[in-house]
Amino acid sequence: MKKELKRGEGPSAVEEWFIQFLARPHDDLGREGAVCPFVAPAMRANTISVERASYAPEKGWLGIAELMRRQMDSYLARSWPEGKAPISALVTALDGMPEHQLPLLDEAQRQVKGEAVRRGLMIGQFHPGCPEPSVWNSSFLVSRSPLPLFALRRMALHDILFLHADPAHFAEYDRRFGYHYGRNRSAVHLPRHFVDLYKAARENAGKRTEYVTYQSIDVLLSLQQPHTHYPAEMTFYLVGQVKELLFKLVYEEVSAARLALVADVPDEASWNLRRAATGLKMLTRSWDVLAQISPAEFNAFRAQLGSASGIDSYMYRMLEFTLGRKSEAMARRYAGVPGVSEAIYRVLHRSSVYDEALGLLRRRGLLDVGDGNEASEAARAAWTRIYRNDGPASELFRLAEALMDVAHEFSRWRALHQLLVERTIGNKPGTGGTSGVDWLRRSSEHRFFAELWEARSALAAGVPPW
Template sequence: MGGHRPEGLDDVREWFSCFLSEPHGELGREGSVCPFVAPARRAESLFLEEVAYDAGRGWPGIAEVMCKQMDSYAERSWPTGKEAVSALVTVVHSMPAHHWPLLDEAQRRVKAEAVRRGLMIGQFHPHCPEPGVWNPSFTVSRSPRPLFAIRYMALHDILFLHADPELFAEYDRRFGDRYEGHSRTHLPSRFVELYEAAKNGGRTRTEYIDYQSIDVLLSLQRPHTAHPAEMSFYLVGQAKELLFKLVYEEVSAARLALVVDEADNASWNLRRAATALDLLARTWDVLATISPAEFNAFREQLGSASGIDSYMYRMLEFALGRKSDSMARRHAEVPGVAESVYRELHRSSVYDEALGLLHRRGLLTDGAEAGEWHPDALRQAWVRVYEAHGPSSDLFRLGETLMDLAHAFSRWRSLHLLLVERTIGNKHGTGGTTGVDWLRRSADHRFFPELWEARSILPMGAPLW
């Protein structure tokens, strides 16, 4: 795509004068549809350019042109004192009508970059779905041709930036002082309401949005490339972190239940944790749909970022009993994280508390003073649970739900190994690991090993209970 001074765009110029510069009955407010166009035309600070559409590059190509035009906009010499009403409008010619939605996607992708530069970028085309701010049923951004416009951010852009915390932060940095003291009395009440709501976390939504913090949650996706597969990778990564926290919270609740000898309550929590781990295992199915070529397209942007540095995962491993000083040290220099990781490292695990319960029930004696039992004693204790108790026993149910959890975790690790092997082969991992070799060793680990080993020494023959 290359920019040049356009000729024969009378329909666009007419749209400027007869639509954007005029009031409209469906707008929902007084004044012209776009308050910038008429002042910009009078100041001779509205530039119109045209670029050719490259159908082979789709929306990423449009996004690249948008960024180049933002560079061009920033480098221009605008009429003195008229910078605030300067605008660069770029018409995308030779774009098939069925490709117009790609213009919407490109704008969505570059909007944050524009705001970081103190700019606003908007897309327009004959089928543009953008709703009006004051009347959402009014499709305000429909133009005779596909185009996009760039201008400087303005005070009234609170209307467009209040819902996204990152974008609002940029707005607040530039215009926050206008909402202080006497100055705010001259602002429209709607601006003040939206500004205050954004400053307070956006709590002007429905009860569901507020309860789940949905607006905040959905504003946290910031892929580093325009490759579509990266968004899937990014979202699955965030979903995994949320599920790690879910499993960790349930395991922690089970641990506390065991402290007070409530084995069935602990089993109930462990049952939910195991089910969540099954859901975690399905996340690998989603990532398996990303081909090696797609992953390689954005892998460099990960740098050294790796799941090995997930502190929520690490805390979950510690909570289940796999403690590691070296793994804890990976988080030692991260304020706020190090404290949580080391606290979990030093805390008893859910398995420790399960063994403590077996001791209090008379099934473990050796090493009880130090809380350190010989592996043979642990295996025999679990064998006695299975020999002497059936499903009606809370200890039997505890053993089985612990096994459900360990089984689900091992399955999750095994599927991780398979996914990495099919995606990157034997390449090293981004976190400095050896990749599949490291994952294979990790997949061989079993939580609650004596509970697994007890299966090997259970006598033949069905118990009568």
């Protein structure tokens, strides 16, 4: 059910947000001008249509995605004042969306963005906790609004800022705006940053067969470029890339589990967490391959690493942040890295999978809200109660064990990492500036989901009641 917000009925919260935030400059934006240069002229031309729609919690992000697709059809079918279609927009505010389910709006936008781009549209999501950073300043969360909504508009020349990194998205942009960058055309009048992004995206574009395209095999197999001819370096190089792919696999599964918890379906989350734990087991086996590189073989090419270190793996860092171990200091290591800093800061500022697990326990009446040590004690008591009273037939028991599977496998991975480094380089400093084995030993002592581990100590001996 949709209802248009008529102008003249008094300023809505959305319109106030337009005027007080989007249409004004902001010190943290990272560039001059309004937060959104589009808003002020569109409001003057009366080409922003704001509607309300009811959120359907039983449909989750899939329902929001369906609504987005309908609104795309509606937007493209509308008539706008002559010559003003390029600055038109359709904004849809979602009524009745619980705060803890706002991440589902982020997921719906991610799923639908490609469809919108193929139709020449841009779609953005906004809500009070939106983790989207400014393209000019990764630490500025530019997409936070007073209520959940999404906005549709036509693709514009400046959207190279948002579409250059994805080949499919860039191809659609290039088809519509590529002529602006042609020789003897207006490229000389474009911002230098636009031209640089465009050229880089063009260089990455290429034609491939259907099979190769599906898995990007040619790209994948072209990325192994060791710096020496020592055979062991290729093994080291390939295992490093395999680990990055597995970090991404585990990250995607844990992220899916987080969304399932937001949607109040813990068994679905447990299923994703089980796959994540299996991915971590594969990561653990990767140390077995590297253990077959002798210290002499590793020393033959180690100098070529320079300061390169796994400590700067941003997929690993995104996985750590998503599991709940967050660090502003670690996030700052990626400041200014195009396409990476934005992703890092987004994950840093959003809830973790453990946050959402505790949120589920609160909604089930098993956890009292508290702060600091009080909150930790309450969480430990809640997990203890689940272990004491419930069994495998309980979805919360299964969730607890799935979370522990992930925490357990992650700790095994860290412990074996420490052993491998000690076996290979002894007590030499790490390439990333760490103390090496000592640093890894301290890191391996950390446990994700600490209260779940502590709950074991609170369980008495005896046969469980279930």
